[in-house]
Amino acid sequence: xTGVTQSPTHLIKTRGQQVTLRCSSQSGHxxxxxxxxALGQGPQFIFQYYREEExxxxxxxxxxxxxxxxxxxxxxxxxxxxxxxxxxxxxxxxDARGGFAGELFFGEGSRLTVL
Amino acid sequence: AQRVTQPExxxxxxKGAPVELKCNYSYSGSPELFWYVQYxxxxxxxxxxxISRESIKGFTADLxxxxxxxxxxxxxxxxxxxxxxxxALSQSNAGNMLTFGGGTRLMVKP
Numbered sequence: 123x124t125g126v127t128q129s130p131t132h133l134i135k136t137r138g139q140q141v142t143l144r145c146s147s148q149s150g151h152x153x154x155x156x157x158x159x160a161l162g163q164g165p166q167f168i169f170q171y172y173r174e175e176e177x178x179x180x181x182x183x184x185x186x187x188x189x190x191x192x193x194x195x196x197x198x199x200x201x202x203x204x205x206x207x208x209x210x211x212x213x214x215x216x217d218a219r220g221g222f223a224g225e226l227f228f229g230e231g232s233r234l235t236v237l
Numbered sequence: 238a239q240r241v242t243q244p245e246x247x248x249x250x251x252k253g254a255p256v257e258l259k260c261n262y263s264y265s266g267s268p269e270l271f272w273y274v275q276y277x278x279x280x281x282x283x284x285x286x287x288i289s290r291e292s293i294k295g296f297t298a299d300l301x302x303x304x305x306x307x308x309x310x311x312x313x314x315x316x317x318x319x320x321x322x323x324x325a326l327s328q329s330n331a332g333n334m335l336t337f338g339g340g341t342r343l344m345v346k347p
Contacts, residue, residue: 126280155333164241164323164337165281178334212281216333226273226333228281 124149126229128213134235140201143232145213147194154196155226156188157212165212171196200234208236239264241326243338250314251346258309258341260298260324269327270300270307271335276320284309284322294318314345 127146135141147154153172157165167180171190185201194215200207210233214226240263250256262268272284285293287300287307298309307324321342325335 153333157337162339164243164325164339165335167334167336170334180334214333225283225286226335230280 126213126215126227128211128229128232130232131230132233132235134237135203136237137203137205139203139236140199141203141234143198143200143211143213143234145196145198145215145229147196147213147215148227151215151217151227152194153216154190154194155214155216156196156198157214158182159210159212159231161209168198203236205236208234210234239268239326239328239336241324241336241338243322243324243341245341246339247342247344249344249346252316253313256309256311256314256318256343256345258322258324258343260307260309260338262305262307262324262326264305264326264328266328270298271325271327272296272298272307272309273323273325273337274320275323281323314343316345316347319343319345 126148129144155170156168159165168182169176170178174190187199189197210231212231213229216226242261244259270287273281274284275281285291296311298307300307321340323340324338327335
């Protein structure tokens with residue numbers, strides 16, 4: 123069984139640029155969610171995708187967008203990067219059924235630095 | 238809006254001492270509460286959830302709706318318990334969208 127994998131592990135961008143982060147879900151999982159974790163803080167929910175559609179969003183602006191593909195892999199895109207976007211971005215997959223909270227399986231994260 | 242508060246950033250205890258990691262939440266509905274743990278150089282993982290009422294690695298947590306708390310407890314700490322602990326809340330019928338607290342680093346000294 124393959125766990126959640128994320129790429130790249132580290133990247134550096136400058137203000138105003140765009141970034142795409144990628145995530146491969148754990149085998150058999152149909153739901154993927156993305157979290158932003160700033161230094162010294164807990165993860166903050168960005169959005170969730172279920173069967174290729176966004177079905178939940180946290181308090182993040184529209185320049186944060188995502189996709190989920192038929193194989194349940196996912197992308198997080200951030201446009202017009204700001205310094206405060208510097209953080210660890212975590213992807214988590216799960217097998218959500220009927221709205222009940224299932225266990226989240228996290229990747230190791232992509233650390234984004236915006237200069 | 239829901240909120241999870243972990244008042245202690247760092248908790249340091251000696252091996253064999255009891256441990257209590259505090260978690261308070263605010264949410265008007267019926268929440269589901271979780272504890273996630275991150276050991277050194279490992280990824281974030283589920284430790285336990287209130288709905289299953291399990292004891293995992295000697296840890297237990299009881300949901301107290303009156304005090305809106307979900308404290309994590311262990312009677313005798315072990316060095317391998319040293320890790321970052323996050324309390325998290327999911328709204329009822331909100332699937333896996335979690336609100337995390339800021340985390341508590343537990344250090345168990347020999």
